[in-house]
Amino acid sequence: MTRTDERENKIRSIILSVGCICAALGVPLWAVLIVMDIGPVIPSHFYVAFHAAIELFSVVVAACIFIVGWHMLDVSRPRASVLLACGFLAVAMFDAAHLLSSQGMPDFITANSLQKSNLFWLFARVTAVAALLVYVLSPRQVLTSSRPSRYRYLTVTLILIVMVGGLTLFYPRILPSLFAVDTGFTVFGILMELLVVALMLTALLVTWNRTRQKMVQRQPSLMLSVLLMAIGESFFLVNGYGQELNAVVGHVYKALAFIYLYRAVFMDSVRLPVDRLLEAHRAVKSYARQNDELLAHAPDAIVGVNQRGQIVFINHQLEEMFGYHRNELVGAPVEMLLPISTRERHTQLREGYQLSPVGRPMSTTKGLAGRHKDGREIPVDIALGSHEAENGTQVTAFIRDVSDRQRMENEMRHRATHDVLTGLPNRALMQDRLDLAMIHARRYHGGCALLMVDLDNFKEVNDGWGHSMGDRVLVMAAKRITRALREGDSVARFGGDEFVVLVTGRQAPEAVKAIADKIMTPLKNAFIIGPQQFHISASIGIACFPQHAQDAETLLSNADIAMYRAKLMGRSAVCMFDESMGLHQQESQKLRTWLNEAMLERQMQLYYQPQYSVSDGAIVGFEALLRWHHPDLGWISPDVFIPVAEASGLIMPLTDWVLETAAEQIRIWSDLGLPTRISVNVSALHFRQHNVLLATVRKIVQSHGIQPNLLGLEITETALMDESDMVVSTLRQLVALGVHMSIDDFGTGYSSLASLQLFPLHTLKIDGSFMHDLHDNTRSAALVSGLINLAKSLDLEVMAECVETAEQLEILRLSRCDVIQGWLMNPALTGAECTVLLAGTHDVEKLSGD
Incomplete structure (x- = not known):
């Protein structure tokens, strides 16, 4: 709460406190006037001036109530406020006529009389209490159409004023006399006054009850106004002449009641709408500040695009991502952020999207790219949202630079298909290549061959010099094997010190062995790593398609069998598979048998x-x-x-x-x-x-x-x-x-x-x-x-x-x-x-x- 709000609340409390004090003093003061016979307190020649001043003040306040209620700021225009305004226009007119018809004033259209003046007073009081009852009973009924409804109510009010005023001016005796000079209020006058007081108290009770039931907002000024008005009217029930203290106090309470009523109407028609406008303004500023914070701290680049495809706002992240300054982008077509080749197509897609926009999350469309100011393309992911603006559909794009993610995914994809240590294809990728090679060979009546290469004596390097040194030897061996291959052939590391070479095309056995020898030769050379030299060789097994197998798994198995036979031949050898080589399968079968025994014998x-x-x-x-x-x-x-x-x-x-x-x-x-x-x-x-x-x-x-x-x-x-x-x-x-x-x-x-x-x-x-x-x-x-x-x-x-x-x-x-x-x-x-x-x-x- 600001200092201004605190000050206004303090003033409001003081005003309400004064009204409550006046209301509390009304009852004992009324009782005193009944018990005591107090003579005139104002000389007769001054009473006319006092009466004129107090009535004129009441007329002005009633007119202000009409003006404020009529020109209220609330766009919903509650019907009750307009009716109250029209009612108090009539009150102002009747009170003015009452003033002009009072004794001591020049004749008002017709000859002034006590009956004529009192009738205008009665109609003013009845109109006031009727308007108050309407106001409290239907405080939030909305006008169906603002201007026609207002002027319809105003026309009816003016007609009533003319009719009542004409009857009072020209036919004052149409109603019984309200006041007698020698005896005070007549019986009819007392009944009318009691009716007015009763209606005011009814309005007070209705207001309090509807406030308690939360059917209307709490309005202490309105309740005080009705209470003071009822107290003021009760003073006129004390018999006496107009210049006596009861009449003076009654007029003062009436003026106070009008002041608090004006305040209630002002609060409802002016202050509350203004407060709502101020609150809405604060909410808009808060929302704008939050929006700015979100734009500034959002992890993604954000751009807003209007119906014409022009950029209306961006955040700092977008400036950094694309290399443009804000002034270069705002107002420019959004296509300038796209690769040149896709701009025309994007314009068509954007226009179609804006006709029927649907939210689109991240990762919905693959392969998106943006264009940096320097011309390079940026892989991006984009989410879209839309909302209706004054000039059509506005689209907001959330742009995420996925360069790092793509690099990570490419790296992981590479690791999934390649050996981490040597960078060669791994078993999975070689399996795919072998399947494709065999399909191609079947289609074109060709062939292929697999070479299983296993390094000899490599375990000694690991055991004697550690895995780090062994890894360096493996990397060097992979490079030597790769350099020895023909164009179109490929090599993979299957794990440990085992490599597999795929030779494409139908080859004679001698040609395949020649390729194996070409691979063997560089592996026999010393591996020099710092001061150390390592001498290793390789055992190579060969299996050919379609001679030795009809499927990839069998071909691999047969090449592996041939490699083990090469090791049995004394290592550093090349061996071509033949049907007699079943040693590997036999060893596997033995291992299964031993494994069964191990489980039974708890080995x-x-x-x-x-x-x-x-x-x-x-x-x-x-x-x-x-x-x-x-x-x-x-x-x-x-x-x-x-x-x-x-x-x-x-x-x-x-x-x-x-x-x-x-x-x-x-x-x-x-x-x-x-x-x-x-x-x-x-x-x-x-x-x-x-x-x-x-x-x-x-x-x-x-x-x-x-x-x-x-x-x-x-x-x-x-x-x-x-x-x-x-x-x-x-x-x-x-x-x-x-x-x-x-x-x-x-x-x-x-x-x-x-x-x-x-x-x-x-x-x-x-x-x-x-x-x-x-x-x-x-x-x-x-x-x-x-x-x-x-x-x-x-x-x-x-x-x-x-x-x-x-x-x-x-x-x-x-x-x-x-x-x-x-x-x-x-x-x-x-x-x-x-x-x-x-x-x-x-x-x-x-x-x-x-």
Whole structure:
């Protein structure tokens, strides 16, 4: 509230207080005048002047009430206010006639008389009270048509004034006498006065009741006016001559009543509309200020376009995005923000849109572009909204620069189809290329060949010099293989030290072997990295289409078999597949047999790798890792037996055993007061069998009596996108059960960030391949940071695996990664070792930053 408002409220309170005091004094003053016989208080020769002054004042106030009510600002024009105005026009005229007809005044048209003067007084009082009753009974009835209704009421009022005035002037004896000089008011006069007072009190009660029922707004000035008018009229009931104190007080109260009535009409007809206008003006200013704030701080560029396609407003973000100054754009056609090639088409689309505008959200239309002032194109996403303005439909466009998002998506798409380390195509992309090559070969009776290239003795580099040095050797090997290829051939890295070369076109076996020899030659040369030299070679297996296989999977398998035969031949050799090479399949079959025996003989062991909170170093969970120790062969890598288990279907009972064992460990830790979550990897096969996984998890949770949120399930990105409807249904039921869900190896598959919103997940695990060159490759660091930010925008916890260096940890910490896992903290541990770790401390010094 402003100082002006406070001052006006104070003045309003004072005025109302004065009126209340006058009203309170009226009753005892009236009683005193009845009991006491007070003689004249004003000499007779001055009474005419007093009466004329007080009546003239009342006439002026009544006329002001008419003027204000007639020229009110409220566009809705309440009928009651107009009727009150017309009524008080009649009151002003009758009071003026009463004044001019009073004793001591010159004759007014006809000879003045006491009866003539009193009749004008009576009609003025009756008209006043009738107008007040109409006003309080229908305060907000709206005129059907402003000007005709007003003048209709005014015409009727003037006709009534002329009729009543004519009767009073020329036929004053039409009504009984109201006042006798010797005895005062006659019986008829007293009845008329009582009727007027009763009607005024009725108007007062009606006003109070409608205010109490909130049918009209509270109007204290109006209520005071009616009360003072009733009190004033009651003073005339005290017998006596006009110059006595009762008449003087009655006239004063009448004048006060008119003043408060004028104030009520002024507040209703002038002040309230003005206040509403001021309030609306403040609201408009506030809205404009909020609109300016929104435009200034909106993350997107915003532009408003009128019906003619001209820019009417922009925000600062649009100036920065397109390089124009505000003065260059406002009034210009919006097409200047578009590439030249699309402007004509956009004009047609814009005109069509403005004829039937419909809101359009972001990401509705792909491939949109804007044009910077310097001529370069900007990839954008645009949302549209519209509203009706004075000059037609105005369209508001919200423009988002998606350059960074496109780069991120392109980078992720590239990573989904390319090896992170070498930049070569990965297995998925090579599979696509091989399928296309085989289709082309069938159509044109051609052929193709696959070369499986596996580096010899590469394990010694990793073991002796570390993975970082091994990665550098792999990058150099990939470049050497690429340079050795013919135009049209391609190479992919399948993982580890294994590469696959696709040779297109039908080739004789000798020609394919010559290509293999050309690849072999540079690989035999020393790999010089700083002061170190590494001598490695390669074993290459060859399988040709259509000679050796009719489908891509078999062709790959046969090339792999030939590569293993090359290794058996003493390494650094090239081997062409033939039908006798069934060793690989036999080995796989043996492995399946051993795997069955291992499950029966409990050769499997479950290890647990701790997962640490980056913020405080506390252990937040473990990942269950399956290990197999064969009594004759020793430790067999999961990379070897897991694919065999998935291919044979043994992964189902194997996973059930892992879930049971993990639940037992959770129960043990819970009983020790160390409740900690264990996450188990689940294959896509579980999700293809509807409700089987859900039933298994529910049974295990109930049978072991563990909290469901202490059991986590991890599903790979590829499995997540496979049979997505069934996956979503199963995931939702598991989450409803309370199980913690994570997406594993994120960034290696084809999922989009938008598709992640469909799945009820808690944690996103960044694939370990992102960690290899994180500390010395700014692009990798930026991509990991982007993945983390985008995951957090989906309200997902972010976990990084395979963290092996302090540099990687620091980058992840700065990127706001939540949880990490890797050899930097702990290798996989037995359950007993983890119990000791949990019981001793939950944090790791490496996470403290010291």
